[in-house]
Amino acid sequence: MKLFIDTANVDHIREIASWGVLSGVTTNPSLVAREGRDFMAVLREILAIVDGPISAEVVSTQADDMVTEARQYYELSHNIVIKLPATAEGLKACSRLTGQGVKTNLTLIFNPNQALLCARAGATFVSPFVGRLDDISTDGIQLVRDIAEIFTYHGITTEIIAASIRTPGQVVAAAKAGAHIAYSGRIRPLIPVESVHLL
């Protein structure tokens, strides 16, 4: 299982990338807003640090606008992956962008049917929200397991990103459940001695 970091903090990305463990980066509008910086400038800096998929999320809600927004990000680099919500409009945008050779990460996945629809629309990645499901007394890791079983059974090549991961235990559980990738804003606690320092 690969590890992506979920942050728009360039210093944090640079530090974890220096360990040689990062395969990619995910961002979202909240994370970008937290940094108070121009998004395009942040994306350029991340692209210079990490040679792998960098997810940039659209804020539009309609497919036409999502595609227009996506093209701006994608022109920066072919390492840019367009993060789209797993809504009907997001599926439309996914299908169109896939047809243009643009990679996508379909986010806000809360059930296996959403993941299947996204895969059929051509998604490169799907992001089931493990932590958010656990928040509402649902088993987020079971969702990862279900999607992995369905994708394996049907030969679907869309990669599963276990998202909204918050604890080292969830990283292990995601790996055992068949996730291809786990992303978290907290990579440092995966090393126990470092965790002790955080307590």
Ligand code: G3P
């Ligand atoms: O990209 C979405 C992810 O950051 C959500 O994580 O911990 O806020 O559920 P969390």
